Amino acid sequence: MPEKIKILYIDDELNNLVGFKASFRLDYNVLVAENTAEALDILTKHSDIRIIFCDQRMPDKTGVEFFEEIRNWFPHPIRILITGYTDVEAVISAINRGHIFRYVKKPWADADIISAIDEGYKFYTAHSLLAIKNEELQKAYNELDKFAYSVSHDIRGPLSGIMGAIKVVKHLDDVNEIKEMLGLMENSVKKLDAFIISMHDYYTIQRGELRIKDIDLKQVIEDIKDIHQTSITSNKVELIVNISQEETFWCDELTLKLVLNNLVSNAIKYQKQDNGNKFIELNIEVAKGQATIYVKDNGIGIPENYLSEIFNLFFRASTQDAGSGFGLYNVKDALLKLNGGIKVSSVLGEGAVFKVTIPNK
Amino acid sequence: MSEKSKKANFIIIDDSQLDCFIAEKLIKHSGFDKNMRSFLVATEALDYIKGIKYSQLDEPTIIVLDLLMPVMSGVEFVEEFEKLPFSIRNKYLIVAFTSSMNKKDMSRIRSYKSVKYIFDKPINAQVLLPLIDECNSLI
Numbered sequence: 001m002p003e004k005i006k007i008l009y010i011d012d013e014l015n016n017l018v019g020f021k022a023s024f025r026l027d028y029n030v031l032v033a034e035n036t037a038e039a040l041d042i043l044t045k046h047s048d049i050r051i052i053f054c055d056q057r058m059p060d061k062t063g064v065e066f067f068e069e070i071r072n073w074f075p076h077p078i079r080i081l082i083t084g085y086t087d088v089e090a091v092i093s094a095i096n097r098g099h100i101f102r103y104v105k106k107p108w109a110d111a112d113i114i115s116a117i118d119e120g121y122k123f124y125t126a127h128s129l130l131a132i133k134n135e136e137l138q139k140a141y142n143e144l145d146k147f148a149y150s151v152s153h154d155i156r157g158p159l160s161g162i163m164g165a166i167k168v169v170k171h172l173d174d175v176n177e178i179k180e181m182l183g184l185m186e187n188s189v190k191k192l193d194a195f196i197i198s199m200h201d202y203y204t205i206q207r208g209e210l211r212i213k214d215i216d217l218k219q220v221i222e223d224i225k226d227i228h229q230t231s232i233t234s235n236k237v238e239l240i241v242n243i244s245q246e247e248t249f250w251c252d253e254l255t256l257k258l259v260l261n262n263l264v265s266n267a268i269k270y271q272k273q274d275n276g277n278k279f280i281e282l283n284i285e286v287a288k289g290q291a292t293i294y295v296k297d298n299g300i301g302i303p304e305n306y307l308s309e310i311f312n313l314f315f316r317a318s319t320q321d322a323g324s325g326f327g328l329y330n331v332k333d334a335l336l337k338l339n340g341g342i343k344v345s346s347v348l349g350e351g352a353v354f355k356v357t358i359p360n361k
Numbered sequence: 362m363s364e365k366s367k368k369a370n371f372i373i374i375d376d377s378q379l380d381c382f383i384a385e386k387l388i389k390h391s392g393f394d395k396n397m398r399s400f401l402v403a404t405e406a407l408d409y410i411k412g413i414k415y416s417q418l419d420e421p422t423i424i425v426l427d428l429l430m431p432v433m434s435g436v437e438f439v440e441e442f443e444k445l446p447f448s449i450r451n452k453y454l455i456v457a458f459t460s461s462m463n464k465k466d467m468s469r470i471r472s473y474k475s476v477k478y479i480f481d482k483p484i485n486a487q488v489l490l491p492l493i494d495e496c497n498s499l500i
Contacts, residue, residue, distance in 0.1 A: 149463050153429045156460040157377065157482070164383040164483025171390055181386075184379040316431035325431075 004029040005121055006048050010039045010066070011055040011082070016106075020053075023110055028117065035059075036066050043070065049077050051120045053104070053113075056083035056090065064094040071099060076128070078120035082106050143313070150314045154195050154324055158188040191324075198326035201258055205333045210252040217243050217284060220253065224260050231268050237278040239264075245286040250360055255334045260293070262327040263354050267297035270318060270352075275299075291358045298351040307344060369496045370420055373399040374406045374438065375427035375458075384425050384458075384484050391486050393493045395420060403433035407441055410453075418452045421496040425484065426476075428459040428466060435459070436466075439473045450475060454496050458482050 006029040009020050017032040024030050031046065033039035035058065043049060052070075054063040061069075067079045079099060081091060084106035094100045101120055104112050165185045172178050221241050225232075232239055260282075267280040275298065283294040302310060306317040311332040314325035335342050339359050346352035371394055373384045381399040388394045400406035406424075428435035435457060442450065455475050459466065460482040470476055477495070480488055 149461070152461050152463060153459075157429075158379075160460045160482040161377055161379040161383065164387075164485075165379060167483070167485065168383050168386045168390070172386075177386075181382070184382055188377075188379050318431060 005050050005117065006046060007031065007051045007053065007117065008033065008039060008042055008046075008049050008077070009053040010034075010036065010058075010063075012058045013055070016055070020113075024113065027114075036061060036069075039066070040070070043074050043077075049074075050124050051078045051080060051117055053080050053082050053116075055106075056081055056087055062090065064090050064099065067094065067099045068097075076124070078124050080104060080116050080120060082108065146313055150325070155192065158192040158195075161185075161188045195324045195326070198324055198330060201330050202326065202333075204254070205258070205330060205337060208254075210255065210337065212250050212252055215249040215251050215253055215256065217245060217249060217286070220257060220260070221282070223257065224264055227261060228264055228268060231265075235268055235271060235278065237268055237271060237280055239280050239282065241282045241284075243284045243286075245284070247286050247288050247360060249286045249291055251291070251358060252338065255338055256358070258334050259331050259356060260295075262331045263295040263356070266323075266327060267295055267299060267352075269323065271297065271299040272349075286360060289360055291360045293356040293358070295354045295356070296351065301348040301350055301352050302344070302346040303348055304346075307346065310344065311342070367493050367497065368393050368395045369493050370395050370422035371397040371425060372406055372410070372422055373397070373425045374403050374430075374435070375399075375425070376401055376430040377427070380427065380458075380482065380484075387484055387486055388489065391489055393489060403430055403435070403438040407433075407438060410442070410449075411445070415449065418449065420452075422453050423492055423496050424453055424455045426455055426457045428457055428470060429461055436470055436473075439470065439476055443473065443475055454492065456480065456488075456492060458484050 004027070007024070008031045009017060010033045011017050011020070012034060014034065017034065021030050021032055031042050031049070033042055039052075039054075043052075052067075054066055056063040058066075063081045063083070067081070071079075078101045081094065081100050081103040082105075083091065083103060091100070091103050095103070101123065102116055104116055162185050165181050165188075169178055169181050172181065221243070225239065228239075231237075264280065264282065271278045277298070279298055281294070281296040283296070285292045300318065302317055306315075309315045310317055311328050312325075313329040315329075316323055316325045332342055335356065335358070341357050343355045344352060345355075371384075371388055373381050373388075375381045375384065378401065381401065385397060385399055388397060398406075398409065400409065403426075426435045426438065433441075439455065442453075442455070453475070454477050457470050457476055457479045458481075459470075459479065461467075467479060470479060478488075478492070
């Protein structure tokens with residue numbers, strides 16, 4: 001059974017309150033108040049009141065005045081005026097000024113109150129749904145904004161670099177200089193390519209469906225090693241892998257790989273160039289209910305004030321090896337989809353540890 | 362004005378190595394450079410500028426500045442630069458180059474007095490020549 005709609009009725013005549021409650025308490029959750037001070041108290045305590053009925057003629061103030069007063073503090077409940085007199089002028093002006101959803105004549109017929117509640121509640125639901133949708137849209141819109149913003153930098157950036165390089169190369173005669181330029185152009189192309197792959201990852205996470213299956217961790221690790229083999233070798237990084245698996249690991253392979261790929265790739269990228277003993281330690285523990293993955297490196301580390309920001313879209317904490325600001329955002333998003341989580345700890349100049357948890361069921 | 366006086370110092374600030382390299386080559390090729398320094402990190406460029414003794418500042422310098430950079434962006438660099446004494450700022454001409462098509466970025470950087478021009482990337486030789494003239498008229 002759906003929850004009863006919560007209603008507040010304010011009237012200085014006790015008999016009316018008793019009568020109202022008696023008629024409607026079975027179908028609705030009815031709260032009553034004898035004066036406006038009491039009403040305010042109830043409204044403060046019950047944020048889930050959907051509809052307020054208020055008598056127009058009360059000793060301390062009129063219903064219209066009361067509604068006008070509470071409108072800013074409690075904008076969400078639907079306001080309905082009950083009046084025994086034909087205060088037509090006051091009612092019309094209140095409705096026109098938007099203080100009041102509708103009015104019911106006193107003495108009321110039950111059917112009038114019920115229809116007022118029905119209509120008011122429909123209006124309330126439509127309004128709050130709209131507010132939620134609006135919020136979602138705003139979020140999507142903000143992301144799109146960020147996206148368009150970054151596209152001009154991350155896609156046009158490498159392109160304009162290559163364009164500029166071509167112009168310069170046309171004037172060069174020295175083969176070595178031309179070769180140097182070609183090397184830099186190659187980096188730009190790679191960067192653009194990596195950006196497009198990340199962008200594809202982004203959409204896969206946003207729209208793709210999970211395919212949970214029994215994960216062969218050894219094979220996954222082999223695949224990750226294959227992908228990064230060149231950069232591991234050329235950067236002289238040692239990759240240590242420890243797997244301790246007691247249970248079958250149920251997960252979506254593509255999403256898991258995306259997480260590991262990004263973390264390992266970052267651990268390679270953000271090494272200290274002059275360190276003779278660069279290492280990455282990948283520890284995976286699969287237990288009942290949960291898998292825990294640690295990716296540890298002894299690289300440049302992350303400044304403390306950036307730790308809370310590194311998972312934001314397009315945020316970059318370092319100028320070393322221009323990243324796109326996509327990677328960790330994708331990792332966090334992917335883990336969110338798996339109902340997992342990620343934590344980071346780091347000592348600047350000594351390295352970073354990323355701890356990933358994924359439910360295993 | 363004789364050809365010889367049409368020269369300036371250059372400081373290039375860009376987190377993209379390729380873009381720095383292109384700017385260097387172009388400027389060298391044009392023959393307008395006296396002294397040229399490139400920085401991949403804006404904070405280092407700022408330290409460099411702060412470290413130059415006033416007595417060595419007799420020559421005007423053009424700063425070729427990228428806008429979107431991590432850690433310290435072009436805008437943040439300009440903000441810090443504007444805190445320097447006028448006598449020092451006066452010796453520099455900041456020219457922003459960006460691949461961003463974002464209007465907010467553009468109008469924000471335009472609001473700083475020290476930034477004389479904003480150009481679309483890549484940097485090219487045609488825009489450099491008038492800059493050298495303007496830079497020399499500073500002194």
